[in-house]
Structure formats: structure tokens, C-alpha cells
Amino acid sequence: xxxxxxxxxxxxxxxxxVITFFAARKTQTAGDFxxxxxxxxxxxxGLAIAxxxxxxASFLGIAxxxxxxxxxxxxxxxxxxxxxxxVLFLVAEPLRNLGKYTxxxxxxxxxxxxxxxxxxxxxxxxxxxxxMIAQLVGAGALIQLLFGIEYWLAVLIVGVMMTTYxxxxxxxxxxxxxxxxxxxxxxxxxxxxxLVMLKFNFNIGQMFTEVKSxxxxxxxxxxxxxxxxxxxxTLSLMLALVLGTAGLPHILMRFxxxxxxxxxxxxxxxATWVIGLFYxxxxxLGFGAAAFVGYETIIAANPGGxxxxxxxxxxxxxxxxxxxxxxxxFATILAVVAGLVLAGASAFAHDLYGQIIKKGKVSESEQVxxxxxxxxxxxxxxxVLALFAQYLNVAFLVSLAFCIAASANLPVILYTVYWKRFxxxxxxxxxxxxxxxxxxxxxxxxxxxSPIEGAALFVGEPIFPLANPALVSVPxxxxxxxxxxxxxxxxxxxRYAEVKVKANTGYKSSGANH
Amino acid sequence: MGAEKNYKQGQYVTxxxxxxxxxxxxxxxxxxxxxxxxxxxxxxxFLVFYFMLPILTSYTTFLNTPAIGDISWVxxxxxxxxxxxxxxxxxxxxxxxxxxxxxxxxxxxxxxxxDGR
Numbered sequence: 001x002x003x004x005x006x007x008x009x010x011x012x013x014x015x016x017x018v019i020t021f022f023a024a025r026k027t028q029t030a031g032d033f034x035x036x037x038x039x040x041x042x043x044x045x046g047l048a049i050a051x052x053x054x055x056x057a058s059f060l061g062i063a064x065x066x067x068x069x070x071x072x073x074x075x076x077x078x079x080x081x082x083x084x085x086x087v088l089f090l091v092a093e094p095l096r097n098l099g100k101y102t103x104x105x106x107x108x109x110x111x112x113x114x115x116x117x118x119x120x121x122x123x124x125x126x127x128x129x130x131x132m133i134a135q136l137v138g139a140g141a142l143i144q145l146l147f148g149i150e151y152w153l154a155v156l157i158v159g160v161m162m163t164t165y166x167x168x169x170x171x172x173x174x175x176x177x178x179x180x181x182x183x184x185x186x187x188x189x190x191x192x193x194x195l196v197m198l199k200f201n202f203n204i205g206q207m208f209t210e211v212k213s214x215x216x217x218x219x220x221x222x223x224x225x226x227x228x229x230x231x232x233x234t235l236s237l238m239l240a241l242v243l244g245t246a247g248l249p250h251i252l253m254r255f256x257x258x259x260x261x262x263x264x265x266x267x268x269x270x271a272t273w274v275i276g277l278f279y280x281x282x283x284x285l286g287f288g289a290a291a292f293v294g295y296e297t298i299i300a301a302n303p304g305g306x307x308x309x310x311x312x313x314x315x316x317x318x319x320x321x322x323x324x325x326x327x328x329x330f331a332t333i334l335a336v337v338a339g340l341v342l343a344g345a346s347a348f349a350h351d352l353y354g355q356i357i358k359k360g361k362v363s364e365s366e367q368v369x370x371x372x373x374x375x376x377x378x379x380x381x382x383x384v385l386a387l388f389a390q391y392l393n394v395a396f397l398v399s400l401a402f403c404i405a406a407s408a409n410l411p412v413i414l415y416t417v418y419w420k421r422f423x424x425x426x427x428x429x430x431x432x433x434x435x436x437x438x439x440x441x442x443x444x445x446x447x448x449x450s451p452i453e454g455a456a457l458f459v460g461e462p463i464f465p466l467a468n469p470a471l472v473s474v475p476x477x478x479x480x481x482x483x484x485x486x487x488x489x490x491x492x493x494x495r496y497a498e499v500k501v502k503a504n505t506g507y508k509s510s511g512a513n514h
Numbered sequence: 515m516g517a518e519k520n521y522k523q524g525q526y527v528t529x530x531x532x533x534x535x536x537x538x539x540x541x542x543x544x545x546x547x548x549x550x551x552x553x554x555x556x557x558x559x560f561l562v563f564y565f566m567l568p569i570l571t572s573y574t575t576f577l578n579t580p581a582i583g584d585i586s587w588v589x590x591x592x593x594x595x596x597x598x599x600x601x602x603x604x605x606x607x608x609x610x611x612x613x614x615x616x617x618x619x620x621x622x623x624x625x626x627x628x629d630g631r
Contacts, residue, residue: 071588075568078595082564085602089557093610208584223578224571224588231572238568242561265610272603276596497533504545505617507624 008327023169030367033170034101035256046270051178052339064305066286072227077279079241094417094503096264119431121351124249128344134397136386139333146326159383181335188328189281196288240470244402247409250343349374396447407473408434426485433480441469
């Protein structure tokens with residue numbers, strides 16, 4: 001490890017600790033802890049959304065996938081971006097108008113039953129846990145590669161950092177860590193893309209012509225079909241990507257950190273510009289890595305292509321840029337896992353403990369205390385799970401998280417806001433059908449069963465053909481909610497009228513007078 | 515703390531307002547009509563536009579024909595997805611500003627207790 005890497009690495013650690021120190025002094029109420037008191041501006045929250053969303057899997061994984069598979073790697077970029085149109089058009093504003101701290105709060109605006117909240121909390125915990133294990137295992141492997149330290153130590157460093165931010169600084173610290181990370185990440189991306197273009201004489205046509213000849217794939221590199229050859233598999237993946245984002249608890253939670261629907265809207269706009277620019281730039285990184293690092297070297301460093309971006313930094317910018325990009329990758333991991341801890345903790349402390357066990361009869365200080373204990377528990381649990389999961393192929397966990405989010409959370413969100421007849425039974429069946437169909441189908445899929453030893457968890461023929469089951473599980477989630485609703489006679493038009501007015505006008509939404 | 519209080523207020527104070535009457539009011543119905551007319555076609559449009567890409571690349575090969583030099587149509591279509599996202603965002607913000615005005619008007623009517631219903 002070079003001294004520059006160590007210095008930049010420590011600088012990031014120090015900066016985030018300073019943020020946490022100031023945030024800790026401001027964190028007094030449960031509202032501060034979960035939603036930064038609802039006081040972020042649209043631009044701040046937009047950057048924080050980008051910081052929460054653009055994981056190391058996006059930064060390193062997509063650059064690597066484009067370097068290796070050409071166009072097919074770019075599919076992810078497109079799906080991850082268009083997803084924000086779903087968020088903007090259908091979810092963000094009603095969610096902000098109806099919710100308080102968690103997704104369960106929003107669904108509660110229509111249905112009081114505790115089983116509804118319980119199911120929503122279960123979904124949040126499941127999605128966040130899978131996402132978290134994937135992030136931590138990826139982080140451990142990555143830091144191992146970047147800094148040459150042992151896996152367990154790498155996981156522990158990331159784990160201790162994320163616990164510190166959330167435990168002491170709650171959402172305020174988490175948001176600012178995410179904002180700083182988003183700015184650093186974008187700066188790193190722009191510098192790298194600029195240097196790549198410099199090498200191609202700022203001629204995009206020339207870039208395409210050159211990458212066509214540098215890879216072993218030849219002209220096929222610039223065409224779809226190198227990675228995704230199964231049409232239904234491709235469509236299923238694309239469906240999970242575009243609908244999953246609008247159901248990810250750690251992203252949804254970010255909309256409660258602003259004062260009203262209008263600010264929620266402007267956050268999505270900022271996030272969409274930043275995220276869109278980011279994904280455009282992944283193309284330059286991927287092509288740059290293919291041209292200046294080379295397929296063999298990328299694969300030799302990491303078979304998944306995860307080292308493509310750092311290796312490119314080294315090739316075009318020398319040790320200093322390599323150190324900077326490595327430090328940015330580290331910051332990226334920290335910002336995402338902190339957001340996940342917070343989402344998981346809110347489901348445990350606010351939904352399960354505060355609202356279900358204590359029936360909402362908890363004082364302000366008890367709420368904050370519960371939130372802190374829950375954060376600590378979620379962190380420790382995920383660190384332990386990640387330590388055991390080192391040798392698992394965890395890539396499927398992220399797509400599973402997106403798939404559950406799209407199948408289990410999105411139907412209930414849309415039905416709650418837009419469907420008059422929807423009722424308690426429907427809300428529970430929508431969430432559970434989506435959750436279990438996604439879980440069961442994935443456990444029978446090629447992600448879990450593969451005839452080739454080591455390619456998946458178990459050796460054997462997959463029973464279900466799609467690696468990502470969204471194409472089946474998302475319709476099942478919607479169907480579950482529909483059938484559950486019509487089988488139950490319950491219907492509360494008065495409550496629906498109230499939800500409809502509040503969702504569409506922002507009347508008396510929490511924090512509307514900030 | 516402020517958020518907490520307002521939220522509780524929202525829970526109890528709203529008892530007085532007859533929301534069923536509000537959703538039947540002319541101004542609210544107009545807002546819902548305008549929103550639907552805007553959101554539904556555009557949502558269908560962007561989902562269709564998005565899924566066109568994997569459908570065309572999976573079942574056809576005509577996007578593989580070169581468009582500009584070595585850049586084939588599939589890349590231009592991919593780029594168009596980004597452009598579409600940004601354009602729709604911009605359109606949405608403009609349109610939402612007019613929905614905000616309508617919503618403010620409805621809230622005013624609600625608080626005044628039924629004018630214009």
C-alpha cells in the first residue's frame with residue numbers, strides 16, 4: 001500500500017468522523033435520527049440520494065461489466081436510471097405526503113392493523129439485509145484488493161465506520177457522508193472520463209473504432225448479446241431494475257428527510273441529473289479500461305471485472321489517481337452501508353418496537369435510544385453475516401434485493417395511493433406474496449443451483465430458469481394484493497378519501513410547516 | 515420536533531374535515547383529472563420506450579446496423595433513454611408547478627370550509 005493511498009484513506013475517515021461529530025450534537029429527537037429533522041434542501045437530498053444509490057457495485061461493477069461485455073454491461077446503467085422516472089412520477093410525492101419515518105408509516109395512513117406494519121417491516125429488513133451482506137462482502141473483497149489487507153479486517157473497518165456514523169450521527173451524519181461521497185465520486189468520474197477522452201482526442205467516433213479492435217470480441221463487443229443471451233432473462237432483469245428502485249427502503253427513507261412533496265420532487269430531479277451523468281460516464285470508464293488496461297489484466301485482477309476502474313486510474317493517471325479512486329471507492333461503500341443500517345434500524349426500532357410492541361407509547365428519548373440500539377444490532381448482525389459469507393458468490397443478492405423491492409414493496413405502495421378498493425387483507429397479501437414468491441423463485445433459480453461446481457450456492461439443475469425472477473414475482477405481488485383485496489369485504493371509503501386528498505395536495509403532511 | 519407535532523395534529527385535527535366531500539369537489543376532481551391525463555400516458559410511454567430496448571436487442575438485430583461510423587443504432591437508442599429521462603424530468607417539474615397551485619387552492623377551500631364545492 002503506497003503512502004498516498006494511506007493518506008487519502010485516512011483523510012476520508014477523518015472527514016466523515018468530523019461530520020459525525022457535528023451531526024451527533026444535532027441529533028436529539030427521533031425525527032433527527034431517522035430523517036435529519038426533515039430539514040434537508042432539495043439539492044442536498046438529491047446528492048444524498050445519489051450517494052445512497054451509487055454503490056460500489058455501480059461504480060466498479062458496471063465499469064467492469066462494460067469493459068468486459070461491452071454493450072450488455074450498459075444495460076444496468078439504463079435500468080438504474082430510468083427507475084427514477086418511476087420514483088418521480090408515481091412514488092416520491094405521495095410517499096412524502098403520507099409517510100413519516102418509514103414505508104410502514106405511509107401504508108399505515110390507510111390501514112391501522114399491526115400486521116400491515118409487521119409485513120412492511122419484514123420486507124424492509126429482508127431487503128436491507130440482503131443488500132447489506134452483498135455490499136459488505138463486496139466491500140471486504142474490494143478493500144482487500146485495493147489496500148492489500150485481510151478480508152475480515154476490511155469488513156471490520158467498514159463495519160465499525162458505518163456503525164459510528166449511524167449510532168452517533170443518525171440520518172444527519174449519514175446524509176452528509178452520502179453528499180460528500182457523491183461529490184467525490186462525481187469528481188473522480190469526470191476526471192477519469194476526461195483523461196480517457198484526452199487519449200481518444202475527444203473524438204467519440206474514434207473511441208468506438210478503437211475499442212472495437214482492442215478486445216477479443218471484435219465487432220461483437222459493441223453489440224448486445226455478449227452477456228445476456230436469454231431474451232426472457234434479460235427482460236426479467238430489466239424489469240427488476242426499473243421497478244426495484246421505487247421499493248428500496250433505504251432510498252424511500254430519503255424522501256422523509258425533506259420538508260414537503262415539492263422538495264421531494266426537486267431532490268429526485270437533482271438525483272436524476274447526477275445519476276444520469278454518472279451512468280453516461282461509466283461508458284467512458286468501461287471503454288477506457290478495455291482499451292488501456294486490457295481484458296486479460298482486468299480479468300486477472302478480479303474475474304468479475306471489479307478492478308477495471310481502479311486499474312484504469314493507474315494506467316491513465318498514475319499512482320495519485322489510483323489512490324484517489326481507491327479512496328473514493330471506499331467512501332462509496334461507507335455511504336451506502338450507512339444508509340442500509342439506518343433503513344434496517346428504522347424497521348426494527350420504529351416499526352417493530354415502537355409501534356407494534358409498544359403501540360406507539362414511547363417517549364422521545366426512548367425512541368432515540370431504541371433507534372441507537374437497533375442500529376448497533378443491525379450493524380453487528382450484518383458484520384457477522386458478512387464474515388461468514390466471504391466465499392459465497394453474493395452477486396445475486398443485489399438483484400434479489402431489487403427483485404423483492406419490486407415485487408413486495410412497489411405493489412403495496414401503488415395500491416395504497418391509487419386504488420380505492422384496496423384494504424388491509426390486500427396490503428398484507430400483496431407484501432407477503434411478493435416477498436415469498438421472489439424468495440422462493442430465487443432459491444430455485446440458476447443463482448442458487450448450477451450444474452457447474454462453484455458457480456452458485458449448490459450444485460444441481462435449477463428448477464426455475466430465470467436468474468432474476470422479477471418477470472414472474474412482480475405480477476404475483478400485484479395479483480396477491482388484488483386477490484387478497486377482493487376476498488375481503490372490508491372497505492373504508494372515508495379513510496381512502498383522506499389519503500387521496502393528503503397524497504395529492506400535501507394537506508397536513510408531517511413536517512409541512514417546516 | 516416540529517415534524518412530530520404537526521404529524522399528530524394532522525391525525526386529530528383532520529377529523530373535522532369531510533374528505534369524502536373534498537374528493538367530490540369540483541376543484542379536486544379537476545386536479546385528479548389533470549394529473550391522470552398527464553401521468554398515465556407519460557408513464558406508459560417511458561415504460562414502453564424502455565422495454566423496447568431489451569425487446570429489440572433480444573429478438574431483432576437491426577439495431578446493430580452502424581449509424582455514425584462505428585457507432586451503431588443500439589448506442590443511439592441507449593443514449594436516447596438518457597435524453598428521454600432528462601426531458602421527462604423537466605416536463606414533469608413544469609407541469610407539477612401547476613398542480614401545486616391547484617393543490618394550494620384546494621387546501622385553501624378546505625380550510626375555509628367548503629367554498630367552491
